[in-house]
Amino acid sequence: MTATGQARLGRSSVTVGRTGLGTGPLGGLFAKVSDEQAHAALAAAWDSGIRYFDTAPHYGAGLAEERLGAFLTDRPRAEFTVSTKVGRLLQPGAPEPDAGFHGGRDRVRVLDYSADGVRRSLSESLERSGLDAFDLVLIHDPDDHWEPAVREAYPALERLRAEGVVKAVGVGMNQAAMLGRFVTETDIDCVMLSGRYTLLDRTAAEALLPRCQERGVSVLACGVFNSGVLADPRPGAHFDYAPASEDVLRRARRLADRCAAHGVALPAAAIAFPLRHPAVTGVVLGARSADEVLRNVEHTATRIPDELWAELDATETDA
Numbered sequence: 537m538t539a540t541g542q543a544r545l546g547r548s549s550v551t552v553g554r555t556g557l558g559t560g561p562l563g564g565l566f567a568k569v570s571d572e573q574a575h576a577a578l579a580a581a582w583d584s585g586i587r588y589f590d591t592a593p594h595y596g597a598g599l600a601e602e603r604l605g606a607f608l609t610d611r612p613r614a615e616f617t618v619s620t621k622v623g624r625l626l627q628p629g630a631p632e633p634d635a636g637f638h639g640g641r642d643r644v645r646v647l648d649y650s651a652d653g654v655r656r657s658l659s660e661s662l663e664r665s666g667l668d669a670f671d672l673v674l675i676h677d678p679d680d681h682w683e684p685a686v687r688e689a690y691p692a693l694e695r696l697r698a699e700g701v702v703k704a705v706g707v708g709m710n711q712a713a714m715l716g717r718f719v720t721e722t723d724i725d726c727v728m729l730s731g732r733y734t735l736l737d738r739t740a741a742e743a744l745l746p747r748c749q750e751r752g753v754s755v756l757a758c759g760v761f762n763s764g765v766l767a768d769p770r771p772g773a774h775f776d777y778a779p780a781s782e783d784v785l786r787r788a789r790r791l792a793d794r795c796a797a798h799g800v801a802l803p804a805a806a807i808a809f810p811l812r813h814p815a816v817t818g819v820v821l822g823a824r825s826a827d828e829v830l831r832n833v834e835h836t837a838t839r840i841p842d843e844l845w846a847e848l849d850a851t852e853t854d855a
Contacts, residue, residue, distance in 0.1 A: 631643075798847075
């Protein structure tokens, strides 16, 4: 696997690299990131051949979109692919202490899955980023909002796709069940699946991934480290955006021990794991520094022995 390998999203004309850069950390997820640090991370990704970048209004209340757009402003538009998300509008206000981001803009997130909200969100994202268009637009986290998401947000994106305003549409969530409903009941091009097909959580393998394969819907796997515990299973590591429990830490350390016995770093196996499934088009890896980007790129080049996969599968089966 390399950062420069390309794959098409479903039936759309959009192509993404086997490795993409997620900009959540560049919006200050878990810890504040400076402009200089963010620029260095983006530059390291670009210099490593990464050409797919994912962002969202949610990330730093628009900060990640601004930083990504500023970096890409003098890059040839035909050379990169960008996705953003809809479902959260931003309004002026004090930063939300429970949003999980630090150092973001003074804006409040307001959930809005209406057709008007979709158009407004996309327009404001274009303004913040300075881009002329987004290649892929995803409905973001509609967990408790199925009806407006499927009855209003999706048809609005479908129209924008038909008009050529966007090339591909999809849904991004931290759960597999509702994504499966979108795959079954709509004509989306892809799903962005966070944390539900990893070394620690294989929920999506039960129904979602087979359904995506059957319907020709591409899967972009993100959250492959389950918020950090599969990158470094030390005390205090995060699992699904919260401190990992002792049980999760124990399971992650067992996986790390099996990897070490084969001379493989746990993060390398975590990155490669979802790509074993034919429905998965690529992985999107968040990073907050150039060093993290370069480590991830190095991990993507690691060959994982079949014997290790067998042991890791057995380890989780016995967990």
